[in-house]
Amino acid sequence: SNFEDDATKEALQTLSDLYVTTKPSRRTEHSFSSIEEADYEDRDHAPNSSASSTLVETVPGESAATARRRMRRDMDKKLREGSELFLKAFGEVDQKLDDLQSHVLAMRTSCDEAERQLKLTTDASKVLLERAGSLREERQAVENKRLIVEAFLKRFTLTDQETQAIASREEPVGPVFFAAMDRTEVIRDDCRVLMSGEDGPTQAGVDIIASTSSNLEQGYEKILRWCSYEFRQKGRELHFEVTSTMREVVKRLRKRPEMLTEALGYFSETRQTTLMTSFINALTRGGPSGLPRPIELHAHDPLRYIGDMLAWVHQAVAAERELLEALFAVKNDKRMVGSVRVFDRNSEEEEWIKELMDLSVTKLCVPLKVFAF
Numbered sequence: 001s002n003f004e005d006d007a008t009k010e011a012l013q014t015l016s017d018l019y020v021t022t023k024p025s026r027r028t029e030h031s032f033s034s035i036e037e038a039d040y041e042d043r044d045h046a047p048n049s050s051a052s053s054t055l056v057e058t059v060p061g062e063s064a065a066t067a068r069r070r071m072r073r074d075m076d077k078k079l080r081e082g083s084e085l086f087l088k089a090f091g092e093v094d095q096k097l098d099d100l101q102s103h104v105l106a107m108r109t110s111c112d113e114a115e116r117q118l119k120l121t122t123d124a125s126k127v128l129l130e131r132a133g134s135l136r137e138e139r140q141a142v143e144n145k146r147l148i149v150e151a152f153l154k155r156f157t158l159t160d161q162e163t164q165a166i167a168s169r170e171e172p173v174g175p176v177f178f179a180a181m182d183r184t185e186v187i188r189d190d191c192r193v194l195m196s197g198e199d200g201p202t203q204a205g206v207d208i209i210a211s212t213s214s215n216l217e218q219g220y221e222k223i224l225r226w227c228s229y230e231f232r233q234k235g236r237e238l239h240f241e242v243t244s245t246m247r248e249v250v251k252r253l254r255k256r257p258e259m260l261t262e263a264l265g266y267f268s269e270t271r272q273t274t275l276m277t278s279f280i281n282a283l284t285r286g287g288p289s290g291l292p293r294p295i296e297l298h299a300h301d302p303l304r305y306i307g308d309m310l311a312w313v314h315q316a317v318a319a320e321r322e323l324l325e326a327l328f329a330v331k332n333d334k335r336m337v338g339s340v341r342v343f344d345r346n347s348e349e350e351e352w353i354k355e356l357m358d359l360s361v362t363k364l365c366v367p368l369k370v371f372a373f
Contacts, residue, residue: 279367295309
């Protein structure tokens with residue numbers, strides 16, 4: 001290279017200032033075998049040594065070469081130091097990567113073990129899952145059957161309250177009792193569907209018919225007992241009000257003619273006794289507090305005496321007729337007082353009324369004949 005230009009000289013001068021060296025001693029010019037050896041001889045000298053501030057050239061271009069060598073030396077040193085730091089840092093990174101790899105391997109081993117355990121658990125629980133599925137299906141089937149049975153029982157059986165209302169003597173005859181009786185009748189009607197199947201009567205239908213028959217019998221016996229008691233108690237009064245409950249029980253007993261006949265027999269016996277006693281009292285004692293006066297006081301006047309007796313009998317017969325019409329719920333069609341009665345001779349109620357009228361007033365004929373004749 002040609003280092004004679006000014007810029008090169010200036011640059012070399014700057015490097016010479018940085019890498020200044022002292023003049024070598026004059027022992028011999030050939031003490032060093034090469035310029036490289038001289039450089040290594042002066043390696044321990046500082047670049048800014050105070051021994052000399054001027055680069056002494058013994059050979060043209062020597063200072064430049066020396067500056068280049070020392071600069072390269074320093075650059076190699078810096079590069080070596082940087083490489084050592086780089087290697088040290090990468091050594092730490094390599095160590096971290098080794099640790100990370102060991103952790104990854106441990107995690108992979110754990111995952112493989114967990115996967116193996118999961119597979120074993122899945123295989124072991126497969127039977128349980130299948131069993132649970134079958135049990136779930138069985139439970140659903142049982143639930144469906146339960147709903148069907150509940151719907152069946154709700155339609156074809158009485159509740160405990162309804163059974164209590166029919167069978168218990170403590171429960172009075174009233175709306176609750178009548179509702180339970182109606183429910184029993186509805187069950188019997190619906191049960192005919194079970195009895196008329198293609199395969200013949202079913203056991204369930206037979207059992208339901210037997211159960212409802214027993215309940216109805218208990219209900220009608222309770223009605224009969226209630227009627228007998230009420231007729232004997234109320235029938236002792238000459239005039240009493242027929243309640244809706246009494247009309248309802250008579251209406252229901254018409255489905256059992258033998259029970260109705262028995263109950264009305266108690267009623268007619270009581271009414272006979274009541275009318276006979278009232279007629280005797282009217283003849284001999286008069287009304288309450290002596291008013292009206294006894295009919296016997298007019299025995300000296302045969303016409304008035306017989307007229308008063310016939311008037312009392314006529315009034316009693318008319319009152320008894322109205323009582324029986326109210327008991328059998330016969331409509332009077334708003335008949336005007338004094339107008340002629342029109343009887344429906346083909347109705348069952350009219351037959352009962354006629355029979356009970358005859359039984360109630362028959363005994364009045366005996367005292368009427370005795371006192372009149």
